Amino acid sequence: MRLYCGFVAVVLGISIFLLSCVGDSDNKKIITVTIQPQKYFAEKIAGDKFEINCIVPNGSNPEAYDPSPSNLVHVGKSVAYFKIGNIGFEMAWLGKLAQNNPAMKIYDNAEGIEILTGTHQHEGHVEHQQHEIEVDPHYWSSPKQAQVIARNMYKAFVELDPENKDFYRKNYDNLTSEIVRMDTFMTQKLAPVEGSAFIIYHPSLSYLAHDYGLKQMSIELNGKSPSARYMKQIVDTARENNVKVIFIQKEFDVKQAQTLAKELGCRIAQINPLNYNWNEELEHITNELSR
The missing domain is CATH 3.40.50.1980 (Nitrogenase molybdenum iron protein domain)
Known part of the structure; x- marks a missing residue:
């Protein structure tokens, strides 16, 4: 544990150094998210108003991912962090990232979602073996929960940039329509x-x-x-x-x-x-x- 904390401190130190060397050539404000589906939703709502930085790249496991110094530079420049909650990366790193950038606002994209545990197996021989499984953070696997994520994101964008509320509202409505279409498709296909x-x-x-x-x-x-x-x-x-x-x-x-x-x-x-x-x-x- 001491070695891990030491490693975290070193990497964060490197990120601070790199941040001091990076100019502000691009004035677009940065928002960091944890995973790729969040980036998809955030970019749909943000349009060209924010740069959306996803800290866990494609093909990486967010339960055990350690960010690179370049990842941390972007977090250090972020005006906000959109967390998804109950993912190993966030539990290990988010506190340190917030400490490194105290001005960064943190928003919980999963606020209001009813948390489920691992398998949601209600019957059969397996149920009693699975009562201790950790909570499942993959809320976005259901469009019904994705609507909650999108709504939380929309509110965050408006709070961060109230002057462009109408712009975000239009994009949010378009995203909501897309999510509803997916919900309808899944309901029809899975009913049988x-x-x-x-x-x-x-x-x-x-x-x-x-x-x-x-x-x-x-x-x-x-x-x-x-x-x-x-x-x-x-x-x-x-x-x-x-x-x-x-x-x-x-x-x-x-x-x-x-x-x-x-x-x-x-x-x-x-x-x-x-x-x-x-x-x-x-x-x-x-x-x-x-x-």
């Missing part, structure tokens, strides 16, 4: 499979499952690889629920999922819940669930 179950390696679709009447079963248990006993329970419950698809995220090992898919006779679909193209990713996931 309501009550069905799917397996996922890391429990990142809890809100989708909750809001559209599906059952999510997670291979990963509380951030750890499953035991043989737990895997047997997964297999038994999957057979009872006639599971047809196993989702695997790009950053996880596919071998275990392949073994499970072979045993259950179901297919594997690769997904990326952290995709910047939020709408395209949800359409892909919905199509896989409705097959």
Whole structure:
């Protein structure tokens, strides 16, 4: 722990030095977000009024990501930070980042969202094994929750730049219409499979499952690889629920999922819940669930 704190201090020190060397050639104000789906929503609302800096790049795990000095330079210049909450990166770094830039305002994009835990599995043999799973921060996997995120962002932009309220309102309304269209698409596509179950390696679709009447079963248990006993329970419950698809995220090992898919006779679909193209990713996931 001491080594980690020391590392944080060194990196923050480097960022301060780099910040002092960077001129203000671009007067556009910076807002930093944690993950790519946030950047998608923020850019839709902000238009050309702010530069949106996403600290966790594509392909990186926000649970364990350590920012580079260049990342920290942008945070050091940010007028605001939009946090998503309950993600490892924010829990490890946000306090230090705020200390490094005390003038930076911090807004919680998830304010008002009812927090769910990992798998949202209500029935079957697996439920009692999953009561200690940490909260799922992947709120954006459901358009119903994405509307809350967008509304919180809109309010933040207006507070930061009240003179352009009408501009942000127009962009926010357009984004809301896009989110509602996705909600309608998902409702129609998933209605015929309501009550069905799917397996996922890391429990990142809890809100989708909750809001559209599906059952999510997670291979990963509380951030750890499953035991043989737990895997047997997964297999038994999957057979009872006639599971047809196993989702695997790009950053996880596919071998275990392949073994499970072979045993259950179901297919594997690769997904990326952290995709910047939020709408395209949800359409892909919905199509896989409705097959």
